[in-house]
Amino acid sequence: xxxxxxxxxxxxxxxxxxxxxxxxxxxxxxxxxxxxxxxxxxxxxxxxxxxxxxxxxxxxxxxxxxxxxxxxxxxxxxxxxxxxxxxxxxxxxxxxxxxxxxxxxxxxxxxxxxxxxxxxxxxxxxxxxxxxxxxxxxxxxxxxxxxxxxxxxxxxxxxxxxxxxxxxxxxxxxxxxxxxxxxxxxxxxxxxxxxxxxxxxxxxxxxxxxxxxxxxxxxxxxxxxxxxxxxxxxxxxxxxxxxxxxxxxxxxxxxxxxxxxxxxxxxxxxxxxxxxxxxxxxxxxxxxxxxxxxxxxxxxxxxxxxxxxxxxxxxxxxxxxxxxxxxxxxxxxxxxxxxxxxxxxxxxxxxxxxxxxxxxxxxxxxxxxxxxxxxxxxxxxxxxxxxxxxxxxxxxx
Amino acid sequence: xxxxxxxxxxxxxxxxxxxxxxxxxxxxxxxxxxxxxxxxxxxxxxxxxxxxxxxxxxxxxxxxxxxxxxxxxxxxxxxxxxxxxxxxxxxxxxxxxxxxxxxxxxxxxxxxxxxxxxxxxxxxxxxxxxxxxxxxxxxxxxxxxxxxxxxxxxxxxxxxxxxxxxxxxxxxxxxxxxxxxxxxxxxxxxxxxxxxxxxxxxxxxxxxxxxxxxxxxxxxxxxxx
Numbered sequence: 279x280x281x282x283x284x285x286x287x288x289x290x291x292x293x294x295x296x297x298x299x300x301x302x303x304x305x306x307x308x309x310x311x312x313x314x315x316x317x318x319x320x321x322x323x324x325x326x327x328x329x330x331x332x333x334x335x336x337x338x339x340x341x342x343x344x345x346x347x348x349x350x351x352x353x354x355x356x357x358x359x360x361x362x363x364x365x366x367x368x369x370x371x372x373x374x375x376x377x378x379x380x381x382x383x384x385x386x387x388x389x390x391x392x393x394x395x396x397x398x399x400x401x402x403x404x405x406x407x408x409x410x411x412x413x414x415x416x417x418x419x420x421x422x423x424x425x426x427x428x429x430x431x432x433x434x435x436x437x438x439x440x441x442x443x444x445x446x447x448x449x450x451x452x453x454x455x456x457x458x459x460x461x462x463x464x465x466x467x468x469x470x471x472x473x474x475x476x477x478x479x480x481x482x483x484x485x486x487x488x489x490x491x492x493x494x495x496x497x498x499x500x501x502x503x504x505x506x507x508x509x510x511x512x513x514x515x516x517x518x519x520x521x522x523x524x525x526x527x528x529x530x531x532x533x534x535x536x537x538x539x540x541x542x543x544x545x546x547x548x549x550x551x552x553x554x555x556x557x558x559x560x561x562x563x564x565x566x567x568x569x570x571x572x573x574x575x576x577x578x579x580x581x582x583x584x585x586x587x588x589x590x591x592x593x594x595x596x597x598x599x600x601x602x603x604x605x606x607x608x609x610x611x612x613x614x615x616x617x618x619x620x621x622x623x624x625x626x627x628x629x630x631x632x633x634x635x636x637x638x639x640x641x642x643x644x645x646x647x648x649x650x651x652x653x654x655x656x657x658x659x660x661x662x663x664x665x666x667x668x669x670x671x672x673x674x675x
Numbered sequence: 676x677x678x679x680x681x682x683x684x685x686x687x688x689x690x691x692x693x694x695x696x697x698x699x700x701x702x703x704x705x706x707x708x709x710x711x712x713x714x715x716x717x718x719x720x721x722x723x724x725x726x727x728x729x730x731x732x733x734x735x736x737x738x739x740x741x742x743x744x745x746x747x748x749x750x751x752x753x754x755x756x757x758x759x760x761x762x763x764x765x766x767x768x769x770x771x772x773x774x775x776x777x778x779x780x781x782x783x784x785x786x787x788x789x790x791x792x793x794x795x796x797x798x799x800x801x802x803x804x805x806x807x808x809x810x811x812x813x814x815x816x817x818x819x820x821x822x823x824x825x826x827x828x829x830x831x832x833x834x835x836x837x838x839x840x841x842x843x844x845x846x847x848x849x850x851x852x853x854x855x856x857x858x859x860x861x862x863x864x865x866x867x868x869x870x871x872x873x874x875x876x877x878x879x880x881x882x883x884x885x886x887x888x889x890x891x892x893x894x895x896x897x898x899x900x
Contacts, residue, residue, distance in 0.1 A: 289785045297773035580769045583730055584783045584830075585758025587751050667750075668731050671769075 290590045291581065295598055298570070306602060309566040313606030313647060314613065316559030321614040321635060321643050322626075323552040327545045328639065329632040332470045333534040340369075341401075342499040342511055343533040347524035350536075353493035354523050356485075362497055365513045367505030372397035373494040375481050378452040381438075388434055389473075390448070392481035392494075395422050401500055402472070410469040417442070417463030425483045428459035431474035433627045435464045446477075455487040471530075473631025499527070556646060559606075563654035567599045571658035578662045579670030592656075592663040599655015600648060607647020611640050677838060677870050678704035678727055683736030685722050685893075696722045698893040699736065704838075707868040709860075711875055711884035718890040720874045721842055727872060728761045728840045729753045741837055758786045762831030764841040768823040770815040770830075776802065777811040780829045787834065801829040805859060821852030828859060838870035839863070845880055857883050 299306045344362065346352035353375070362371050377390040402411040404418050413421070413429060421427045430440050440446065440461050448457040459479050467474050485491060501510050511527040518525045528536070538545075578591055615635050617623055626633050662670070680702040686695045696719040704710050704727075712720040725731040726738060729745050732753075738745040741760065745753065757763075770779045780801050784794045802808050805825040815823050824844060831839055841860065845853030861883055863869045873884060881887050889897035 291782060291785055293778060294771065294773065297771070297778075301773040576769065577771060580765075580771070581782075582754065583728075583757065583763050585754050585786050587754050589751075668725065671730070671765075 289586070290593045290597075291586065292594070292597075295594060295601070298574075298598060299602070302570075305566060305569075309563055310602050310606040310609065312562040313559045313603050313650060314610035316555045317607040317610030317643050317647055318614045319555045319610075320552045320646065321611050321639055322618070323548045323555075324639050324642070325614075325618070325633055325635045326626075326630050327548050328636055329630040329634065330538045330541070330545055332632040332634060333538065334531045340501045340503065340507070341530040342501065342507055342514070342527045343530055344497040344499055344514055344525050344527040345495065347515070347526040350495075353495055354497070354525065356481075356492045356494050358518065358523060358525070359494075359497060361517060362499060362514055365510060365517065367502050367510045367513075368499055369502045370397060370401055370500040371497055372401050373481065373497045375484070375493070375495045376452070377448075377450070377479075377484060379457070380449045380451065381446065386438070388437075389476040391476060391478050392453070392484045393478050394481055395478075398478070401498065408469065410467065410472045412466045412468045413463040417465075421462040424460055424462055425480050426458060426460050427462035428477055428479035429463040429465050430461060430477045432464055432466045433474035433622060434477060436622060437475070440464070450484065450487065453484045453488050453491075455484075457484070457487065470632045470634060473627065475627050475631060498530075556650070560650045560654060563599060563603050563650055564657060566602075567595075567654045567658045570598065571595060571662050574662070575665065575670050576673045578665065579667055579672075582667045582670060588663045592659045595659035595662055596652065596655040599653075599659070600651035603651030603654060604644070604647050607644055607650070611643040611647070615640065676703050677706040677708070677741060678702070678872070679737070679739040680723070680727065681737045681739075683723070683726060683733045683738065685719070685726065685731070685733050696893050697726075697733070700890075700893070700895060702727075702888065702895065702898075704870060704872060707864075707870055708886060709864050709871040709873070709884040710886045710888055711873050711881040712888050712890060713875060713878075713881055714890035717892075719893040720890050723890070724840050724842055724872060724874050728763055729757045730763075758783060758834070760837040762834065762836040762839040764824070764827050764831050764839060764844045766843040766846040768815070768820075768827040768847075770823055770826055772815050775812050775814055776807060776818065776826045776829075779815070779826055780833050783830060783834045797833050798829075801833040802826070804832070804863075805829045819852070820848050821855055824848060824852070824856050825859065828856070828863075832863060832869070838872065841871060841873040843874055843876065845875070845877060853877070853880070 346354050356373065359371050359373060362368060372394050375392040377392050379390055399405050399418055399422065402408065403413065417429070421429050428446065434440065442461050442463060444461045446459040446461060448459060450457060465474070481494065499510065499514065501507055507529055514527045515525050581591060582588070618626060618633065619635055680700060682699045682701065683697055684695070684699055685697040686693055700719070700723060702723070712723060714720045722731070726733050727740070733746060736746065743756065745756070748756065771782070774782070777798055780798045781794055784797055789797065799808065802811055805828050807822060807825050807829065810818060810822060815826070818826065844860065845856050848856060857880055860871060860873070864871055873880070875881050885900065887897070887899050888895055
């Protein structure tokens with residue numbers, strides 16, 4: 279036999295890594311699944327938290343929301359619109375009114391708003407610069423021209439199977455009466471500020487149905503470029519200060535923040551849960567890797583006896599943790615992305631309309647997976663590295 | 676002289692207890708010589724074998740193999756030295772259960788700069804020499820004890836080391852398989868002039884060796900041709 283030429287190089291027997299993973303597939307799959315589940319939850323919870331700040335960050339920079347100073351649930355007379363339009367710096371005004379109502383069954387909960395379609399179209403639709411509510415060709419006109427027309431979000435349409443041309447029966451409660459709305463368009467969101475799980479129809483229609491109550495929930499005020507929102511806000515509220523309809527005007531961001539503050543400490547709680555879940559995943563992975571290391575003491579001794587260096591032993595065992603945890607993390611992160619971004623699971627969008635899985639969250643999830651892998655693989659790998667050859671061969675390290 | 680052991684002392688510590696296993700042992704092994712180390716349990720023969728193989732380090736003394744002093748080298752240097760010079764055969768084979776016979780034998784070659792094709796040639800040759808060319812794709816669990824020990828010997832010789840160390844190579848085998856293993860070692864010794872240092876309890880196995888060294892309580896009490 280011909281002698282292999284020196285020099286000896288410091289190699290890592292990588293095939294052992296894959297052989298080990300195949301050897302105990304159940305253990306490998308369980309560990310991988312544990313990490314995948316934890317990362318899935320982390321991505322989901324972080325995205326929920328992100329959705330809170332997205333709602334604030336994506337708010338219109340030039341818009342105010344004017345509502346009753348008494349409560350968000352107290353309506354204002356629709357006629358205030360004209361006065362608001364008269365305030366210096368106001369470019370456009372539209373209004374939204376919470377309809378409530380029941381669609382077939384009370385369990386079918388989704389947001390329904392009566393709106394002034396022409397001004398809404400100018401502020402959010404195809405006549406606006408931002409184009410935050412996107413409809414197909416001709417659908418804005420069809421919606422505008424049909425007093426019983428409505429548009430529904432793409433997510434809502436998926437959930438309930440609504441199509442253009444369908445009729446949606448609705449029983450009014452706050453605005454009593456039996457309604458039949460014609461679906462004139464399925465909108466998608468052109469900005470995170472708009473959700474895709476709401477329904478909009480003509481305020482005029484519901485107002486006529488109840489005998490011209492002429493009330494609206496909120497006015498959305500768009501300012502002329504360059505005008506100070508704070509001043510416009512003060513001017514609007516000052517105008518109604520002494521009336522029976524005192525108003526409170528907030529920037530759209532501050533208005534959204536109001537809703538978020540209703541969640542109280544929930545964002546902090548979600549963060550805590552996410553951290554706890556990640557820690558649990560780390561413990562699961564570490565436990566598995568420690569078991570693996572214990573099973574491989576003699577094997578490690580043999581590798582050292584054959585001439586594999588301590589560094590190679592470390593890399594071999596640490597790599598297993600990194601591989602399993604990274605694969606699990608990738609499965610969890612991309613699973614969440616697939617489920618929510620591609621699969622569009624509407625349950626989550628109902629509660630968190632601005633829910634988005636950001637690239638930053640994905641990168642963080644993968645980074646955490648790698649970190650869990652480095653720690654859970656590195657700790658036992660370090661022990662095997664330090665173990666003396668003789669202890670390892672005897673399996674007593 | 677291939678191996679020169681001089682004044683080697685080795686002590687083990689177990690909790691508060693200190694056990695001196697070797698008391699200044701001297702031993703020479705010539706190139707191509709087959710030496711059998713015998714003695715009762717705890718006499719220090721396996722410890723001496725491990726020291727010669729660079730698996731462990733003595734507390735005092737000198738071990739020179741092929742002109743190279745082993746004492747004073749760090750773990751990394753010893754690992755490289757072992758990879759180049761030592762073929763080790765364990766009593767319990769110590770094969771990787773997750774690897775096939777071929778892959779087990781190929782392991783030490785991963786530390787060499789050989790190409791995949793060259794490694795394959797070496798492994799096939801080694802497995803042919805131990806009569807297991809037709810069992811290359813079998814895992815250890817699919818082979819008998821004797822066959823596993825043959826794979827272990829193939830792994831020990833595949834790098835063509837300077838010498839072989841065998842720690843009770845037939846200790847876990849039945850008589851017939853043990854005889855086959857001894858015959859294999861004998862062939863390697865005679866055909867390729869491999870020096871072998873073998874620990875054994877079996878006088879029958881020891882008879883195969885050129886020389887018999889008897890240890891008791893950490894000292895050599897008999898050294899006979």
